[in-house]
Amino acid sequence: xxxxxxxxxxxxxxxxxxxxxxxxxxxxxxxxxxxxxxxxxxxxxxxxxxxxxxxxxxxxxxxxxxxxxxxxxxxxxxxxxxxxxxxxxxxxxxxxxxxxxxxxxxxxxxxxxxxxxxxxxxxxxxxxxxxxxxxxxxxxxxxxxxxxxxxxxxxxxxxxxxxxxxxxxxxxxxxxxxxxxxxxxxxxxxxxxxxxxxxxxxxxxxxxxxxxxxxxxxxxxxxxxxxxxxxxxxxxxxxxxxxxxxxxxxxxxxxxxxxxxxxxxxxxxxxxxxxxxxxxxxxxxxxxxxxxxxxxxxxxxxxxxxxxxxxxxxxxxxxxxxxxxxxxxxxxxxxxxxxxxxxxxxxxxxxxxxxxxxxxxxxxxxxxxxxxxxxxxxxxxxxxxxxxxxxxxxxxxxxxxxxxxxxxxxxxxxxxxxxxxxxxxxxxxxxxxxxxxxxxxxxxxxxxxxxxxxxxxxxxxxxxxxxxxxxxxxxxxxxxxxxxxxxxxxxxxxxxxxxxxxxxxxxxxxxxxxxxxxxxxxxxxxxxxxxxxxxxxxxxxxxxx
Numbered sequence: 255x256x257x258x259x260x261x262x263x264x265x266x267x268x269x270x271x272x273x274x275x276x277x278x279x280x281x282x283x284x285x286x287x288x289x290x291x292x293x294x295x296x297x298x299x300x301x302x303x304x305x306x307x308x309x310x311x312x313x314x315x316x317x318x319x320x321x322x323x324x325x326x327x328x329x330x331x332x333x334x335x336x337x338x339x340x341x342x343x344x345x346x347x348x349x350x351x352x353x354x355x356x357x358x359x360x361x362x363x364x365x366x367x368x369x370x371x372x373x374x375x376x377x378x379x380x381x382x383x384x385x386x387x388x389x390x391x392x393x394x395x396x397x398x399x400x401x402x403x404x405x406x407x408x409x410x411x412x413x414x415x416x417x418x419x420x421x422x423x424x425x426x427x428x429x430x431x432x433x434x435x436x437x438x439x440x441x442x443x444x445x446x447x448x449x450x451x452x453x454x455x456x457x458x459x460x461x462x463x464x465x466x467x468x469x470x471x472x473x474x475x476x477x478x479x480x481x482x483x484x485x486x487x488x489x490x491x492x493x494x495x496x497x498x499x500x501x502x503x504x505x506x507x508x509x510x511x512x513x514x515x516x517x518x519x520x521x522x523x524x525x526x527x528x529x530x531x532x533x534x535x536x537x538x539x540x541x542x543x544x545x546x547x548x549x550x551x552x553x554x555x556x557x558x559x560x561x562x563x564x565x566x567x568x569x570x571x572x573x574x575x576x577x578x579x580x581x582x583x584x585x586x587x588x589x590x591x592x593x594x595x596x597x598x599x600x601x602x603x604x605x606x607x608x609x610x611x612x613x614x615x616x617x618x619x620x621x622x623x624x625x626x627x628x629x630x631x632x633x634x635x636x637x638x639x640x641x642x643x644x645x646x647x648x649x650x651x652x653x654x655x656x657x658x659x660x661x662x663x664x665x666x667x668x669x670x671x672x673x674x675x676x677x678x679x680x681x682x683x684x685x686x687x688x689x690x691x692x693x694x695x696x697x698x699x700x701x702x703x704x705x706x707x708x709x710x711x712x713x714x715x716x717x718x719x720x721x722x723x724x725x726x727x728x729x730x731x732x733x734x735x736x737x738x739x740x741x742x743x744x745x746x747x748x749x750x751x752x753x754x755x756x757x758x759x760x761x762x763x764x765x766x767x768x769x770x771x772x773x774x775x776x777x778x779x780x781x782x783x784x785x786x787x788x789x790x791x792x793x794x795x796x797x798x799x
Contacts, residue, residue, distance in 0.1 A: 255311055255313075255570065258570065262569065262571070266571075267571075269566030269567060270566070270567055270568055270569060273561075273562050273565035273567035274567075274571070274572040274573070274576045274579065275575065275576075276449075276450065276565040277558055277562050277567075277576045278580055279453045280452070280453060280561055281320075281558065281580060282453065282580070283452045283453055283456040283602050284299075284322075284323070284555075284558065284606065285299030285302065285580075286300065286594070287299070287599045287600075287602050288323035288328040288603070289302070289323060289328070290396075290596070290603070291325060291328035291332060291395070292331040292332050292550050293332040293336070293346060293350075294341075294346070294347060294550060295347075296476045296591075297476075297591070298548060298549060299322075300583070301548040301549045302322060302547075302549030302550055302552050303323065303549075303552075303577070303580050304577045304581050305543035305544065305549075305577070306540035306541065306543045306544045307322060307540070307573040307574070307577045308543065308573075308577050309536070309539040309540050310537065310540040310573070311571075311574055312536075312539065314570065315527075315528050315529045315533055315536065316520070316521060316526070316559075317521075317569050317570060318524075318562050318563045319517045319520070319554045319562075319573075320554065320559045320562045320573060320576070321540050321552055321553070321554055321555075321573065322552050323549075323550070323555075324552070324555045325603070325606060325610065326384075326392075326508065327551050327553050328392075328550070329388050329391060329392050329395075330504070330643075331353060331551055333643060334353065334504070335349050335350060335353065338494065338497055338498075349494060349498065350549075350550040351545045351548060353505065354541045354542070354551045354552070355542055355546075356495075356502030356506075357509060357541045357551050358537075358539065358540070360503055361506045361509065361534050361535075361537045362538030363538075364506070364510075364538075365531045365532065365536075365538055366535065370531040370533065376511055376649065377652075377656065378615065379615060379619045379626040380630060380650075380652055380653045381649070383629065383630035383631060383633030383634040383637075384637060385610055386611060386616075386630070386634040386637075387634035387635070388607075388642060388645070389607040389608065389610045389611050390611075390634075390637075391637060391642070393604045399474070399596050400412075400416035400417070400601060400604065401413045401597070402473060402474060409473070411468070411471055411473055412474070412596075412597045415459065415468075415595055415597040416597030416600055419597065419598045420601045422455060423451060423602065426451035426455075427448070427605065427609070430447070431444045431447070431448035432444075442566075445564055446561060446564050452602045452605075455598060455602070456594060456598060456599070459594065459595050459598040460591075463595050468595055469593075473595050473597065475593055475594055475596060476591055477592055478589075504646055509552070510534060510553075512553050512554065513533065513554035514528070514530065514533060514554075516555070516556035520559055520563050537553065616631070625656060625659075629652040629653070629656060632648060632652060633645055633648055636649070658704060661702070661704060662708060663705065664698055664709065666697050666698065666709065666712050667680035667681075667695070668681050669681065669696055669729060670687050670688040671686055671687050671688075671789075671792060672684060673685075673687055676787075678792070689792070689796055690722040690723075691724040691725065691795075692723070692727070692795050693717065693725070693727070694729060695713065695726065695728055695729065696729040697709060697728060697729070697730060697732065699733070700736070701737070701743070702740055703740070706739050706742075709740075709743070713747065723756060724755075725782065726756055726757065726759065726782075727761050727785070727788070728758070728760055729761045730762055730763045731764075733767060734767070735767065735770075736771070748776065748781050751781055757795075758780060758781045759782035759783050759784070759785060760780070760784045760785070761786075761791045762787060762788060763784060
């Protein structure tokens, strides 16, 4: 906070105030709705929206990130706690706070140890698959609340309210911004106004509930909402704490991943610099704050952050204003919140998560890289069929597996000279000249233990396809590192080629790689030479014949 406070300008204040007010209006229905997804009383969503953004503002590095409840983390909370306690029970609420506390400690420790780079191991298609599966699970999970009874039974009035709210919200999402622009509002203001449709709908439904006494007509409402913040209660048995350690690691990882994904998107629009380790510390502090105030795990919400950005937020002062307004809402009489119909809250959840369904990534991946597309679908299927925790693990394994698979099978090109030039290119892509006695192979990846054997096999295949070869040149322009296993592989290749009276030469070896090779015996025993360029190697070895 000290960094941006020192540079704060008066001109930034109007944007921060307007954004703070707009996000507070958006946060009330959204926070209460996501608390329901997490299996908690709706008011817990407000508890989780006050102190966490204050602490994130102190330590986080994003100027427009909005911290609080989020659909996916709420679903994960419900999935991870369901085996331990009944949703909505007193024990369940304590366990939710404990989960936030442990997750916050995990994030804080990771930030202090500077291991934010771990987020890079979760590919975008896999993350999209996780979001896709989670969105469907959340939407389906709200069916009973939307209809007022267990499907296929329905409560008629509840179903009318719920389905009607879904239709109105979808229409508002599709047409309201355009209509506001036609009415003369600036484009940015029209977009923000359209985002506030859920708040307007919630207020309208609450007024109708008061006028017609929906509770007496069988419509479930949120019920009494206590004013003020709750007391701290984290006392449970040691077995409960132990049972939460693994879930805390999992949800902490996802909190960071989701938050960084949204924050980076907005930071790029303003050329701002995010610090991943500082983000870990900020998110860790936010979750510890949620635990100490009766909340549950929180993260950065892309939808709220986008509204915050569009409404003019310049710094985290906007989030401080949002938190202050929400605190005032809880200090003030909260009787009106008790009248809010649950079918309408369920509708806001369903429409919100439907907006998270991003099929463009799937279409792009299917055209560009089928392996990524299949990883996306497998992750989504894992969430749908096996649960959120299994979906996260499947996604992580697929991301790591894809890295290892690609690295273990590097592209290797046979090179030839472009006529009249000193450029050497892949003979399958260019009309390039080759020499029967000289085989030029370019290895397009670092050499390490997982790809030593595939590289050796490919070299043997090419030597068999070029039986007249007397000199083999490995062009290492794309090789950034050679580990010990690969070094031994090159030594063995050198010995094998020497026995076959074939020279082994190296070309275009990068400086850091050469520095490492100088500490080995390969250069001293090399059955050939090291050339500065492929052209020099071709000229010298062709002249030798």
